[in-house]
Amino acid sequence: MNWIAEYPALLLTALWLVAFLESFALLGILVPGIVLLFSLSALANHIGIGPLALLIAGGTGALCGDLISFFIGFRLKNRLYQWSWVARHKNWIQHGEWFFHRWGWLSVIIARFLGPLRPVIPMIAGTLGMPGRLFAPLSAVTALAWAPAYLLPGYYTGELSQLWILQPLGTRALIVYALTTMVATGGALVIYHHTHPERLHGLGWLTREQADRWPISALLLLGVTTAAFMALWALSPLSQDSLFLDYSVSWHGADLWLAATALTNSSLVYLEFGMIAIWLALSGQVRLAFMAVSGFCILVITSSRFARHYLVADQVEAFFELSLLTFFLGFLANLINNPKHGLRRWPVYFATSQLILLALAGQLSAGRLTLSSCGLALFMALCFNAVLRVWWRTLDLPYTDRTPTALMITLLLLNLSFLLLAS
Incomplete structure (x- = not known):
């Protein structure tokens, strides 16, 4: 890094060369220009090169690549297609010609921002006789x-990397864990989407009767959460448990995290779950209400006994509350999603998962639970959710009535009230 800082002209030359090659006739198709330009721009910021010099190097390199490509096409005309290199990429030439005929002089502007056409259109414009x-x-x-569009994002990312180093270790850890959690949540939703019976039926792997009857998604969730619970139980306590307690001191927005713990208030969860159960009974879904209440009661007994036997006394109540909230939100998401098409359910699951993660972050920030105990509560509740869903589907109890808007608004107002009171 030191020798690069001593010779900034070398980096600018490399940047000019990459911009040139990315715009040069057909060769730009093979050059990973975006990755190289982003990396070189970030490095330029790190060694103190100004943005103006960066933009001049990149802009002139791109312009030279365009002009030389145009000149090659203008001079060679149809003889260009006799080159073996051009013949091997005949498809790109045909696409470029169609694009030029379709858009005319506007194709020069559009293709500059479209990677596959960027090194093709200038040469095609010269071949077809554009002045x-x-x-x-x-x-x-x-x-x-x-x-600016291609170089400045990398340039200022390099500046952010320097600011990242200056942040406290706890803040950096929070960002990394938050991003990891978001990616894991997104990955779980992708897996759910692609293993849903509707998707498998569309691929021809299941019949319509099997797709409607088998609780494949619920069984997959049951297997994953059970395995995750057992693995985390065997590995607990984690080394990250003590680190989180130290990091939480420096987390910004601590008031927000502490207020989020109000979401797990057991009295609030009992009230909301009771409202859902009563609504199911009044709407004629007595068996489903009985199943939900049974699963909830079994979870209450299991989570409280597990917490008393395997957790320290200070964490028992928080573990119990987090598991109940997770189970309630999971059941509510299933109720809302049941009338929906199988491949359109992920927004509800995403929204409820974010509420669960917000409550989990609140428990970690308040120091009421360690990371491993939060994971155990989460996986236990999801496992019960999966069992309830399998039971529900096995008994063929389709819930087709949409949850009334008034009930959903009431639940939302209850949660907002608790958050405001807690903050």
């Missing part, structure tokens, strides 16, 4: 717009 006095100004203007 140089028209092409040159268009290429110059688009190069001026292209350079």
Whole structure:
């Protein structure tokens, strides 16, 4: 890094060369230009090169690549297609010709921001006889717009990397764990989407009767959560448990995290779950209400006994509350989603998962639970949710009535009231 800082002209030359190659006739198709330009721009910020010099190097390199490509096409015309290199990429040439005929001079502007067409259109424009006095100004203007769009994001990312180093270790850890959790949640939703019976039926792997009858998603959730619970139980306590307690001191927005613990208030969860159960009974879904209440009561007994036997006394209540909230939100998501098409249910699951993660973050920030105990509560409740869903589907109790809007608004207002009182 030190020798690069001593010779900034070398980095600018490399940047110019990458911008040139990415715009040069057909060769740009093979060059991973975006990755290289992003990396070089970030490095330029790190060694103190100004943004103006960066933009000049990138813009002139792109402009030279365009002009030389245009000149090659203009001089060679149809002889260009006799080159073996061009013949091997005939498809790109055909696409470029179609695009140029479709958009005319606008194709020069559009193709500058479309990777596959960027190294093709200038040469095609020259081959098809576009006047140089028209092409040159268009290429110059688009190069001026292209350079900031492609170089400045990498440049300022390099600046953010320096600010990242200055942040407290606890803040960096919070960001990393939050991003990891979001990616894990997104990955779980992707797996759910692609293993849903509707998707499997569309691929021809299941019949319609099997897709409607088998609780494949619920069984998959049951297997994953059971395995995760057993693995976390065997590995607890984790080394991250003590780290989280130290990190939480420096987390910003501590008031928000503490207020989020109000979501897990057991009295609130009992009230909300009771409202759902009463509504199911009044709407004629007595068996489903009985199943839900039975699963909830069994979870109450299991989570409280598990917490008393395997957790320290200070964590028993928080573990109990987090598991109840997770079970309630999971059951509510199933009720809302049941009338929906199988492949349109992920937004509800995403929203409820974020509420669960917010409550989990509140428990960690308040120091009421360790990371491993939060995971155990989460996996235990999801496991009970999966069992309830399998039971529900096995007995063929389709819930087709939509949860009334008034009930949903009431639940939302209850949660908001608790959050406001807690903050």
